[in-house]
Amino acid sequence: MAAYGKFTDNELASLIKEDDQLAYTEVFLRYSKLLVAHAYRLLGNQDEANDVVQDVLLTLWQNRKSIALNTSLSSYLYTAIRNRIFNRMSHQKIVAKYADSIVNFMEVGHAVTDELIRAKELAVIIEQEIAALPPKMREVFLLNKREELSYKEIALKLDITDKTAKQQVYNAVKNLRLKLTSIMSILPFL
Known part of the structure; x- marks a missing residue:
């Protein structure tokens, strides 16, 4: 050697x-x-x-x-x-x-998933509260908000005054706002 x-x-x-x-x-x-x-x-x-x-x-x-x-x-x-x-x-x-991108995806992806779940849960609650409105109020509200009819068009369709249609929508929104505010205070995760 x-x-x-x-x-x-x-x-x-x-x-x-x-x-x-x-x-x-x-x-x-x-x-x-x-x-x-x-x-x-x-x-x-x-x-x-x-x-x-x-x-x-x-x-x-x-x-x-x-x-x-x-x-x-x-x-x-x-x-x-x-x-x-x-x-x-x-x-x-x-x-x-690569590790950073995975961590970022997990954080953002998780947050997005949580948001989607919360949005779906909130949509279900809103639908339940709309369904709980008095029938005539619910009908006027849906015609205005979903079908986007004016108060005048609703009045013609339902044979009511446009002032009544406006008042029914106002009452429905007020009612929903109160119920949703109380639900949100009980369920802060939404």
Whole structure:
């Protein structure tokens, strides 16, 4: 093993391509601490720095047959560390954005769902209160509010005066407002 310590980086790289595990071990011993220190400076986290270096060195061994070193072995390793860290940071940003969007959807989606449920419940209560109006008052109110007939049109249709139609709608609205106000005070969730 001591003989491998005398080999240059280029010689070690050539031996690694020929499946020489001792040459790989020498590269590991020669560079792992330096690479971890470099990765730690970039990441600020010792465990992540160790992981990145382990990944790069493992990739070196796994791809030993296909790696073409256009630079020195040390330049290749430092560049690989930097690229792996940048990829990791980019991935973390994407994950964080995705997590934020899920949280936002859950908060907004939940609120929208609650609002829809409350609106439906309120609509049911309003329909019940309209149904509880006296029959003639209910009929005049519905003609005015749902069918959007004027007081004059209601008067002609029901053979009443337009003043009576107006008074019936006024009384219905007043009655509904009172009942709904009391219901809302009892059921504040709506």
